[in-house]
Amino acid sequence: MFEQLVPVNKARHATKKIKQIEGFGFASQFHIASVMVHEFARASAIYPVVFLEDKEKDEFRPVVLMGLDAGENLFVSTTGKWEASYVPAIIRRYPFALASTDQEGQFTVCIDEASDLISDAEGVALFDEKGEPSEAIENVKRYLGELQQMEAFTREFCKYFAEHNLFTPLNMRVQQADQAKNITGCYVVNEERLNNLSNERFLEMREKRYLPAVYAHLVSLGQIERLMMLKDERLTPAANQS
Structure with missing residues (x-):
């Protein structure tokens, strides 16, 4: 997402100023977006929420799928309009981000100069006339x-589920435009392992307030069908013009 x-x-x-986001053309090629546990409830009504593995960092992170292929965002129109009621926070905060400093626990505000x-x-000016x-x-x-703070909670959530072997690879075969397509490369919570947890472990998850997010994630997987429909809708006009 960030280039510079x-x-x-x-x-x-x-002397720099920041313009208000009036369109989302900058996100038109983002087929995934990182989300936090606090977003699962709203995001799950629109997007599939899945997990990606970062092998270098040895951790998982949640993302929403916004397209079935890399380089496509099925929720951004040709005019840059976001065609859904919820926009992931990572996109709403663009072009700003936090980056770690040399001091542990300290962060600095960064901006994408591109x-x-x-x-x-x-x-709106970033600094006033006094340079403040x-x-x-x-x-x-x-x-x-x-x-x-939400990201820290999300990291703990993912760490917990990874440590208790609750993630499993998603391998879904869907039908799109008369062709079979495999949805792979991401992870989901294994329902069978979840249902077989001990009462003690289940209560621990409830105390940590993980359960609502887990159920929102599982329900969200049905939104893969929405992506298929949106993809077909985009392909149909192209086919009619050819």
Whole structure:
């Protein structure tokens, strides 16, 4: 998603302004987006929520599928409109992000300098006339800080499920435009293992407030059919024009 992420500082960005997101053309080629556990309930009504394995970091992370093929986002129209009622937080926070510093537990606000939302003439200033962070930056810091806390909870959630061997590879065969397509490369919670948990382990998950997210994830898998329908709708006009 980010092409040129750099820390925000007044020496480099004193005259820069940030425009309000009015379209999502920048996300038109994102077929997945990271989400946090706190987003599962709303996201599951629209997108399949699955997990990807990061072998280098030896961890799992949840994402929503927004397309069946790399480079396609079935929820962004040709005019850049997001055609769903919920936009993942990672996309709403664009072009900002938090990055770790050399000090443990410390983060700095970064911005994607390649974004079209950055301007010298339009938008809200990042710094005031005195060179101090503007209210816009303070709001971004607050928002990113809240997301950081949610991300920490999400990492613990995924670590717990990985440690208890509750993830299993998704291998689903679907029919799309008269062709069979395999949905692979991601993981889901294994329902059989979940149902066979001891009462003690199940109660532990309830105490950790993991259960609502688990059920939202499992229900969301039915949204893969929605992706198939959206894909077919896009293919049909193209076929009629050919």
